[in-house]
Amino acid sequence: MAVLSSKASKARKVSPEEAQFLAKYRPESFPRPSVTVDIAVFSIIDAELRVLLVRRGQHPFKGSWALPGGFVRVGDGHRDQGEDLETAAARELTEETGLRASDVFLEQVGAFGRANRDPRMRVITIAFCALVRPDLVPLVRAGGDAAEADWLTVSSLSPNDLAFDHAEIIERAIEHVGTRVDTSDIASSLVAKTFTVQELRHVHALLTGKPQDPGNFRRKFERLVEDGVIEQAPGKRLTASKPAMVYRFVKKG
Amino acid sequence: MAVLSSKASKARKVSPEEAQFLAKYRPESFPRPSVTVDIAVFSIIDAELRVLLVRRGQHPFKGSWALPGGFVRVGDGHRDQGEDLETAAARELTEETGLRASDVFLEQVGAFGRANRDPRMRVITIAFCALVRPDLVPLVRAGGDAAEADWLTVSSLSPNDLAFDHAEIIERAIEHVGTRVDTSDIASSLVAKTFTVQELRHVHALLTGKPQDPGNFRRKFERLVEDGVIEQAPGKRLTASKPAMVYRFVKKG
DNA sequence: TAAATAGTGTCTATAAGACATTATCTC
DNA sequence: GAGATAATGTCTTATAGACACTATTTA
Secondary structure (H helix, E strand, C coil): CCCCCCCCCCCCCCCHHHHHHHHHCCCCCCCCCEEEEEEEEEEEECCEEEEEEEECCCCCCCCCEECCEEECCCCCCCCCCCCCHHHHHHHHHHHHHCCCHHHCEEEEEEEECCCCCCCCCCEEEEEEEEECCHHHHHHCCCCCCCCEEEEEEHHHCCHHHECCCHHHHHHHHHHHHHHHCCCCCHHHHHCCCCECHHHHHHHHHHHHCCCCCHHHHHHHHHHHHHCCCEEEEEEEECCCCCCEEEEEECCCC | CCCCCCCCCCCCCCCHHHHHHHHHCCCCCCCCCEEEEEEEEEEEECCEEEEEEEECCCCCCCCCEECCEEECCCCCCCCCCCCCHHHHHHHHHHHHHCCCHHHCEEEEEEEECCCCCCCCCCEEEEEEEEECCHHHHHHCCCCCCCCEEEEEEHHHCCHHHECCCHHHHHHHHHHHHHHHCCCCCHHHHHCCCCECHHHHHHHHHHHHCCCCCHHHHHHHHHHHHHCCCEEEEEEEECCCCCCEEEEEECCCC
16 A cells, blocks of 8 residues: 555656647636635643634624634635645635644645535535644634634533534544544644643543543553653743653744 | 434525525535545555555646545536435445445545645645445446556555655545554455454554554454454364454344 | 643553463374 | 364463543643
8 A cells, every 4th residue: 555655646647648638628607615624723722622712703693603714715726726725724724714724734634515414505624623822822813703712611512502513523623633643743732832730631531521540640651752852941930839851842843 | 412303404494594595595506516426445465455546547637646536426517416325425436436336335534625736726625534344345346437456555655656646635534544543443444344353453553554463453443342342253274373353243133 | 829731650450572381183 | 193274272461441640730
């Protein structure tokens, strides 16, 4: 399976015959769906997992909370084919939060395209999840056309408050993140640049939904230090009692 | 997070005001992409992991192998919104193989929508993976418009032989399946109705890409028997030497 | 000194990896 | 009986879970 290289057909050779075909080709006018990207932007605020939502000012679902998102730019559909899905997600993220996409973890969750999920027309959305480090949250400014935006606590969300199928999308996005906690450094996107053992433990607890034993988690943590994923940082974190040592993720070369 | 129920807004209440809004609403004519479903249909033939591909008879990529797939039906875009993505995938699967979707494992892998992945026009595809039990493979008949179809060995595929970004899709589909081998009964979709320990072991070896130790795998297998996932079936599998006991997956209630 | 939280150690259960060994069939 | 594969057993190591314990700070 390693035989299959990732980015195929980057500079594909086009035969004269095929070039002629393409020159003559005119896309037929089948009915087409609208395609959007929606982003479940997560962060941790006040020790709670939260998601950034915008309140809809228009029908349908006027007054409900919705995920930030928007249409994928597809160009004129012939010469200019527009932007990639990831690019669209990154653009929307920046537009709606003011954050640079390079500072945020962004990954596709999947496509959601049930018929009638939008009563106006057929809309297929590509859902992404984004993780924002808590120390960047203060920089988030409610973007563009959004009437009202807020970080809502995930555990107290009610599906009735959410527009479209966004409750389902959020649920799937959380699941998506949760399954990757142990196999990726996804948690690094939800702690500040420096953090204590307990702070990272808390992130894991929130993402997995299970309480993490302090002693057992430390073992995991120490393994990450041994493997060079995490290193100690200068300084200490002052608390109400004994200060804690402070760590940081090692930048990958 | 459990607060979020899966299928939200099944019978949403629409206020008179919103109903009026929807009655007046006319979708604007933003440029829209074409949306297709493509299916990576896998099975095991002659002890090799194979994927069902069709040879393209037309430009672009004429002569290359491609995943079976087709356009998602989106209705007239207003009153009738067409079919769900899963429905589209199941329909295409049946059209192209003759298999009933209920007999086949089918799951979404994700959306692939890079600009210019199709030189004709902007096409976003929702990729699915399908797993066909080996005993159903003989029933597969090259479907509909497909000029030529064949089960190609995954490990000997070259990206150059594949149309569009289908090499990338296949790779991601294999990855998708591989990550679920240990946490789901996905392997049950790749063995015949009855199977031996070694046969299931071989499936795991192919899906994970790692050789599975006979003794160690048996332990795993016995755990599945204890958990009621697998049960012994009558009869034996005759081989060149000692016959092997035969098992089957317990039907879920 | 008391309260609080950081940090350490221990015991057990579970599962994986790497073998060696025995059992039972066909030819 | 020879060859082959099924089936079993053993030893080691890695990890997770539960929980008791010690250390260091603030108030």
